[in-house]
Structure formats: structure tokens, C-alpha cells
Amino acid sequence: MSRVDEKSPKHCAKKGFNFNKFHKKLLFTFSTFLLTMLSLIFLVWLILHPTKPQFSLKDTDIYQLNLSGPNLINSTVRLTLLSNNPNKKVGIYYDVLQVYASYKGQIITRETSLPPFYQGNEETNLLSASLVGNQLPVAPSFGYEVGRDQRIGKFVLTLKVIGRLRWKVGTWVSGRYRFNVNCVAILPFNAIPSGPLSSKQGALCSTII
Structure with a gap:
């Protein structure tokens, strides 16, 4: 068996x-x-x-800044920024860049988007933007503040950049990081302005990531 x-x-x-x-x-x-x-x-x-990018303000021009109503403003601001990547081995992708202007904490232009770009190691790029504000609401004290600065002879404008970036190390690319840039432009403000308010003095900006 x-x-x-x-x-x-x-x-x-x-x-x-x-x-x-x-x-x-x-x-x-x-x-x-x-x-x-x-x-x-x-x-x-x-x-x-990676070291955060460095921004500096090259020049600023205000072509229009007037009240069209009791609490409404029209404005036109043009500016040029220098963007620098201080890293020797890290590139930067700028995916989102939006710029706007404010005066004494009040937004006086709408956000303007700049084209995305890649910034190589230790590279510097020139960024230009034209900012416009039509019928934007402002505080009732806005006209008084502008008049006071005109008597002083100095107009202080804040320019802000908000966006998202990615770091590039070799072939590796990081996720997106939010960043904020804050620039302050001091423009001569004559009692009777004969043209646009302009400042050609370079100023460093603060960057927060």
C-alpha cells in the first residue's frame, strides 16, 4: 500500500x-x-x-495719488526691484509673485502679479511693476495725512511682495514656501509738486520665509 x-x-x-x-x-x-x-x-x-533671497528697491515713482471722493483714492505707482539669490549651490523657483503698495497701513493699489521665473546660484534679476488703484476705499483721515506729509516734505510709501518659492538643490526640488518682502521708499514731497514723486535711492528690503 x-x-x-x-x-x-x-x-x-x-x-x-x-x-x-x-x-x-x-x-x-x-x-x-x-x-x-x-x-x-x-x-x-x-x-x-539655503539662505533666504535678498530684495532691494532700486527706484520708485508715484504718478497719481488723488481722492476721487470723500474716502476713495486713485493711484499709479511704478517701481523697480532687484532680487538676489545669495546661495552658491541652491537655485530658487519663484512660482508666485504679487506686489502692492500701502501708505500708513492703508492699501492704495491692487495686487499686481509678476511672471514666475527661476533664479540660479548667486544670480540677480531686475523686476519691474506698475501698480494701479482705482476707487479704492481709504480712511477719512487719508487726505489729512497726505497734506501733513506734504508740509513736512517727505512721503513714506511701503511696497510689499507676497509669494511662494521652491528651493532647487541638484535635481531635488523642495515643496513650496510662502515668503513676504517689505520695502520702504522715502520720496521727496514738495509743497507744489511739478511732476511725479520719485526716489532713485536704493533701499534694502526685509524678507520673511
């Missing part, structure tokens, strides 16, 4: 356990590999330590 080799439920259960163990090993190997790659990227990031 031939021998019949029967497998008990215990043996089947044992094989099922080995199958699950194989999947656990595979998952552990994949997790270890992923953690190693992330640690390597983080280590490269720490070594290179």
Missing part, C-alpha cells in the same frame, strides 16, 4: 504565517529605504542651508 502524505491544518497555518512574514520583511525593507532617502535629503539640506 502506498503512503499518503496528508498535511495537517497546523502545517497550513504555519505556511500562512511564513507568507505574512515575507510581506512584513518587504514592508520593513521599503520603509528603511524610504527613511534613508529622506534622511539623506534632510542632511544635504542642513549642509547647504
Whole structure:
């Protein structure tokens, strides 16, 4: 009589356990590999330590700034900014750039979008924008504040840039980071202005990421 080799439920259960163990090993190997790659990227990031971009105001011109109603303003502002990437091994993708002007905490132009661009290592770019505000609401004291600055002979304008950027290290590109740039332009304000208010004095801007 031939021998019949029967497998008990215990043996089947044992094989099922080995199958699950194989999947656990595979998952552990994949997790270890992923953690190693992330640690390597983080280590490269720490070594290179990207420095935030630097912005400076090159020139500013105010062509229009008048009240069209009790609390409504029309304005036209043109400006030129210099954007510098101080990093030696890190590039910057500027995905979003929006610029607007404010005076004593009051927004006097609408946001203007600048085209996105890539900035290479230690590269400097010239950015120009024309800002316009039509029928924008302002505080009742706006006219008084402008008149007082005209008597003093100095007009202080705040220019702001808000946007999103990505860092590039070799072939690796980071996620998006929000950034804010704050610039202050001081323009001579004569008692009887003969033309646009202009400032050609360069001024450093503060950048927050």
C-alpha cells in the first residue's frame, strides 16, 4: 500500500504565517529605504542651508495719488526691484509673485502679479511693476495725512511682495514656501509738486520665509 502524505491544518497555518512574514520583511525593507532617502535629503539640506533671497528697491515713482471722493483714492505707482539669490549651490523657483503698495497701513493699489521665473546660484534679476488703484476705499483721515506729509516734505510709501518659492538643490526640488518682502521708499514731497514723486535711492528690503 502506498503512503499518503496528508498535511495537517497546523502545517497550513504555519505556511500562512511564513507568507505574512515575507510581506512584513518587504514592508520593513521599503520603509528603511524610504527613511534613508529622506534622511539623506534632510542632511544635504542642513549642509547647504539655503539662505533666504535678498530684495532691494532700486527706484520708485508715484504718478497719481488723488481722492476721487470723500474716502476713495486713485493711484499709479511704478517701481523697480532687484532680487538676489545669495546661495552658491541652491537655485530658487519663484512660482508666485504679487506686489502692492500701502501708505500708513492703508492699501492704495491692487495686487499686481509678476511672471514666475527661476533664479540660479548667486544670480540677480531686475523686476519691474506698475501698480494701479482705482476707487479704492481709504480712511477719512487719508487726505489729512497726505497734506501733513506734504508740509513736512517727505512721503513714506511701503511696497510689499507676497509669494511662494521652491528651493532647487541638484535635481531635488523642495515643496513650496510662502515668503513676504517689505520695502520702504522715502520720496521727496514738495509743497507744489511739478511732476511725479520719485526716489532713485536704493533701499534694502526685509524678507520673511
